[in-house]
Amino acid sequence: MESSHESAVISKRLMDAILPLIKDEEIIIIHSALSKLGFEKSSNYLKGLMDFLEQLIEMNKTVLLPSFTFSFPKRKKYHYLDPSETGKLADFAQEYLNFERTKNPMFSFVLEGPRKKRFLATRTNSGYGDKTAVSELASKDVAVVMLGAGWDSCTVIHSVEERQNVPYRIYTNWNYPVDFGNGLENHNFQAFVRDRNYNTELNFKRIREVLIKEKKLRQSRLNHITLEAANGQVISELASQMIKEDPYYFVSFN
Numbered sequence: 001m002e003s004s005h006e007s008a009v010i011s012k013r014l015m016d017a018i019l020p021l022i023k024d025e026e027i028i029i030i031h032s033a034l035s036k037l038g039f040e041k042s043s044n045y046l047k048g049l050m051d052f053l054e055q056l057i058e059m060n061k062t063v064l065l066p067s068f069t070f071s072f073p074k075r076k077k078y079h080y081l082d083p084s085e086t087g088k089l090a091d092f093a094q095e096y097l098n099f100e101r102t103k104n105p106m107f108s109f110v111l112e113g114p115r116k117k118r119f120l121a122t123r124t125n126s127g128y129g130d131k132t133a134v135s136e137l138a139s140k141d142v143a144v145v146m147l148g149a150g151w152d153s154c155t156v157i158h159s160v161e162e163r164q165n166v167p168y169r170i171y172t173n174w175n176y177p178v179d180f181g182n183g184l185e186n187h188n189f190q191a192f193v194r195d196r197n198y199n200t201e202l203n204f205k206r207i208r209e210v211l212i213k214e215k216k217l218r219q220s221r222l223n224h225i226t227l228e229a230a231n232g233q234v235i236s237e238l239a240s241q242m243i244k245e246d247p248y249y250f251v252s253f254n
Contacts, residue, residue, distance in 0.1 A: 010039055010048025015055055017222035018145065021229035025143035027115055028056060029064045029232070031155075032089045033148035038223025049089065050096050053112075062113025064133075065090040065099070066155065069106055073191075076176045077184075078105035086153075102133050103180045105189055107155070109133055115141075124180070127191040128158040135159040142232030148225065151205040156232055157250060160239040161192065166247050168198040200251040207250075210238045 014037075022028055039045045056063050067084035080101055084090040090110045093099040099110035103124045111119055119133045128134035137144065137156040144156060161169060169192045178187035194200055211217035211230050216238070218229045242249040 004044055004047070006042075006044040007047035007051060010045055011051035011055065013222060014048065014052040017220045017227055018052075018056075018147070020220045021145055021218045021227060022061070022143040023218075023231075025141050025231065026060070027062045027064065027113075027139070027142045027232075028145055029066075029109075029137055029142060029156075030089070030145045030147050031066060031149040031153040032087055033150075034087065034089060036148035036225060038225065046092060046096075049092065053093060053097060057113050060114055062111060062115035062119075063093075063099075064109045064111045064119065064137075065093055066153075067091070067094075067101060067108045067110045068155075069108070072106045072176070072189075073174055076174075077178070078176070078187075079179045080108075080181050084110075087149075104133065105176070105178045105187065106191065107132070107134055125188050125190060127189075128155070129162055129190065129192070132159070135163075137232045138236030140231060140233040143229055144232050144235055145227070145229040147227060151208045151228070152202065154204045154207055154235065156235055157204050157207060157239045158192070160236055160243060161250065164240060164243045164247070166243060166250075168195055168200050168248065168251055169193060170195045194251075198251075199254045200248075201254055203250055203252045206242075207235060207239055210242060211235070214238060 066086040067090035068086045069082050070085050072078050094110050099112045101110045102108045102119055107127050122133040123131050126132050172193050174189045175186050177184040216230050216234050220227050
């Protein structure tokens with residue numbers, strides 16, 4: 001992909017917007033909504049995005065992008081080349097920058113950077129339990145960045161829900177064919193899913209209220225929108241506190 005003046009401008013604007021959000025953290029998880037960032041869909045936009053990610057890595061940041069496949073239990077199979085169901089940025093990073101993908105049939109991430117081995121070595125048989133990639137996001141060296149996405153995308157709260165054993169979730173187990181690159185094999189997988197006896201809807205955006213109250217929310221501007229971020233450990237600790245006070249804090253009832 002050849003650089004152009006326009007792609008260089010896009011990557012610079014992205015960098016200028018994200019630098020105030022990441023501070024000293026070495027690991028950056030980016031939840032994105034590319035259509036909301038105010039750039040016209042084009043090859044220059046794509047190139048600008050890829051240059052932006054490469055610049056973060058050149059700063060010795062490890063960048064993670066969600067590449068979740070929520071359809072795994074419905075399709076009853078998984079292949080490591082399945083496209084991300086949480087936006088195109090992860091697919092682009094794999095295709096153009098050779099980002100690696102963690103081995104998880106439902107909650108995988110594509111990533112690159114000096115700390116990637118830590119996440120590539122995480123559990124493959126759990127969604128967001130202990131020692132999964134999701135649970136690793138609840139660390140002091142992680143910045144959780146909302147690049148156009150809202151706080152409903154804050155996946156690390158799932159690990160808090162499981163650790164706190166919230167009453168509206170139950171464990172379920174699947175054993176379906178999975179291919180992590182060495183052919184299909186049946187793979188045991190456990191997820192802490194919402195109990196169908198509770199008619200609930202996730203409301204993770206409530207963490208934003210708490211972050212604001214505790215003065216832990218970081219903000220910057222990009223074009224016409226506000227980007228936001230917070231430290232992964234701070235999010236985890238505040239979410240845990242909220243759930244202890246109200247086990248249903250992060251759900252609403254229909």
